[in-house]
Amino acid sequence: MVRATRILSKGRKAPADLNLLKVLQSEITHELSFKRFQDIQNGPVGGFTLEYDAPQSQDVVLRRKCESGEEIAVSAMLGPDTFAREGIFPREVLMKVCVKKPGLSSMLHFDCGVSEMDGGRSEFDIHSACYLQSATCPGPSVYRGPMFSTLDRQLQGALKEYLVARGIGESLTNFLLLHLHKKEQGQYVNWLQKLESLVAKGE
Incomplete structure (x- = not known):
């Protein structure tokens, strides 16, 4: 039975x-x-090398060392779903950029968002910028600066130009949008x- x-x-x-x-x-x-999401650029992008891209992870890390000795590190991952977004890419990229001068432990830290613009191009916006005395994460009591949106427009533009001059340009942001969406699709x-x-x- x-x-x-x-x-x-x-x-x-x-x-x-x-x-x-x-x-x-x-x-x-x-x-x-x-x-x-198949049209992916291969190899270094804007002088950056892909340092970390584990198959099961959601993020990637890229690094670049300038002739001046400056080191730029970029970590990026897809942001939350935005169902109202139109275009090829349904999600934006959350990007952190750290700039470190040679011989110093301090660095500049930027939180940015990368999104798709008209014509399949990409653009990044800075959400916040702060100065860190060391690579270790600051405590909650450490002053991280004012809200980026409250800064003088000229200063906001100058900080963005500062990052663009260090390789945070359209070729890199295009790569991040394509690569991270393709990675998610593969997973x-x-x-x-x-x-x-x-x-x-x-x-």
């Missing part, structure tokens, strides 16, 4: 599993055939394929 119950239970489950399997296979086929396809394999084994 127990064996018969198991067979009946499996029989009721099979149509649902078969339907799920078909849906998973359809979604995988759709994602693999959709080439929206999604890998997850779908694992689910497909699990459901198929159950069949």
